[in-house]
Amino acid sequence: MVPDKIRFKSGFNHLTSKLHSMGFKAGIYSDSGWYTCAGYPVRIPSIRMFAAHYPPRFDNCAIPYDDIIREGIVGKYQRMSNAIIELAKTSGKPPLIFSLCEWGLSQVWIWGKRMGHSWRTTGDIGPNWRSLASIINFNSFITTATDFYGRNDLDMLQLGNGGLTFDEAKSHFTAWALMKSPLLIGTNLSNITPDVLGILSNKEILAINQDPVEGTSIAPFRWGVNPDWTSNSTHPAQYWSGPSQNGTVFMLLNTLDEPATLFFNLTESPWIRAGRQYSVRDLWTHTNNGTAIRNFTAPNVPPHGVVALLLKDAGDEPEGIWPKCSTWFQCTDKNGTHVQG
Numbered sequence: 001m002v003p004d005k006i007r008f009k010s011g012f013n014h015l016t017s018k019l020h021s022m023g024f025k026a027g028i029y030s031d032s033g034w035y036t037c038a039g040y041p042v043r044i045p046s047i048r049m050f051a052a053h054y055p056p057r058f059d060n061c062a063i064p065y066d067d068i069i070r071e072g073i074v075g076k077y078q079r080m081s082n083a084i085i086e087l088a089k090t091s092g093k094p095p096l097i098f099s100l101c102e103w104g105l106s107q108v109w110i111w112g113k114r115m116g117h118s119w120r121t122t123g124d125i126g127p128n129w130r131s132l133a134s135i136i137n138f139n140s141f142i143t144t145a146t147d148f149y150g151r152n153d154l155d156m157l158q159l160g161n162g163g164l165t166f167d168e169a170k171s172h173f174t175a176w177a178l179m180k181s182p183l184l185i186g187t188n189l190s191n192i193t194p195d196v197l198g199i200l201s202n203k204e205i206l207a208i209n210q211d212p213v214e215g216t217s218i219a220p221f222r223w224g225v226n227p228d229w230t231s232n233s234t235h236p237a238q239y240w241s242g243p244s245q246n247g248t249v250f251m252l253l254n255t256l257d258e259p260a261t262l263f264f265n266l267t268e269s270p271w272i273r274a275g276r277q278y279s280v281r282d283l284w285t286h287t288n289n290g291t292a293i294r295n296f297t298a299p300n301v302p303p304h305g306v307v308a309l310l311l312k313d314a315g316d317e318p319e320g321i322w323p324k325c326s327t328w329f330q331c332t333d334k335n336g337t338h339v340q341g
Contacts, residue, residue: 027097032076033062057099073102074111081115099153099182109145109152118153118182125155125186127163129304130234133255136175137236140220141229146180148215154179156186160196167305170284171253173199174306177209178242178251179217204283205308211244218242218251221269224262225255238262241269247281247312248272254301262298262307267326274326277317283308293317294326 003011016026031042037059058080060073069076077100088095101120102108112119121142122135135154146152154176159169176183185192185200192200223230224238239262240251248271252262266272280289280296284307291314298307324339325331331339 025097027057027099029057029059031059031061032080033060034064035062037061057101059101060103074115077102077112077115101153109142113145113150116150118151120153120155122155125158127158127161129164129168132158132164132168132172132175133236134233136253137231137233139179140237141231143179143217143219146215146217151180151182152217154181156184157200158186159199160187160191160193165304166195167302169196169199171304171306173202174205174251174284174308175253177205178240178249178308180209180215183209202284204281204286204310208244208249208283208310213245214243216242218249222264239264239268241271243271244310247310248278250296250307250309250311252298252301252307252309254303254305257303259300259302259305262301263295265295265326266292266311272311273313275317277314278311279314281310281312283310294321 008015019026030036033042035041042062058077060076063069063076080100081098084096084098087093097118098116099118100108100112100116102112103120103123108119109121122138125131125135139152139154142152157173157176158164159173164172183206187196218240219242220228220237220240222228222237222239225235226232235255236253238253238255240253242249248269250269252264254260254262266278267274272278277291277293280292281287282289292311294317296309301307323331324333328339333339
């Protein structure tokens with residue numbers, strides 16, 4: 001493998017040294033077959049050599065004939081995983097980050113975490129709302145696969161590539177970050193406008209993605225437009241929540257083509273305690289928006305827009321609120337009488 005003399009005039013070492021000086025880590029994209037998906041040759045003389053030199057992001061194009069490799073997809077990726085583990089043992093350094101791609105086939109979110117740090121869960125992303133909605137929908141059913149040991153990879157961020165409105169771009173970044181996907185900026189530097197940079201550098205959203213205490217993804221607590229657990233590639237789940245080190249995170253997603261008001265009862269989220277009130281922090285306006293008691297309403301959310309909130313426990317709710325329970329189901333007086341709202 002040799003550097004492209006036009007794109008990397010000074011070689012890989014110069015590039016990676018510069019990245020390291022800026023606080024970044026460097027890796028390389030390659031493939032488990034003959035060629036990358038863009039048609040560049042792989043020609044790796046030794047998996048062990050490759051693992052020793054390049055933290056890899058492995059794709060799955062140009063697969064050799066069965067009578068050459070005599071193994072399935074798991075076996076191909078296991079060889080690289082084993083090489084990385086062996087390198088860590090012999091070098092005494094932490095294992096390299098291993099990202100693998102299998103486009104959501106063969107239940108990659110199940111076996112991928114046995115050998116990699118992240119795994120692609122769907123087909124390639126496109127810079128349009130239909131593609132984003134489809135990916136969000138698919139991943140809404142496998143959020144439990146993400147934690148500190150590894151993460152569902154929703155593919156590269158498409159901000160700046162055209163095809164997305166400003167509100168759609170915010171929804172894109174919010175969903176990817178709060179679902180704890182790896183955040184790879186998939187665009188040319190010239191496309192990073194001030195608006196795009198403002199989205200990508202939202203420190204409050206990034207803090208959730210990089211939370212050192214909670215590694216899990218947000219998950220739907222209500223689908224909204226559709227009955228719960230409905231798979232709909234154009235109208236995915238709208239109401240999401242999850243834990244963070246500083247409170248409960250909420251994502252409200254307007255999947256409609258027109259403005260919508262999004263309403264929910266706080267205790268619909270499993271991370272909210274009944275009988276408590278919560279301070280509300282808007283993670284996009286960066287404002288403290290008072291206290292939520294029992295429920296929350298987000299009015300006039302733009303088409304394909306998003307609301308991202310951080311709710312923190314602010315003590316007992318005020319006395320005398322009716323009904324006695326935030327939800328009437330099984331709300332019971334001590335004498336056995338069921339109380340309804």
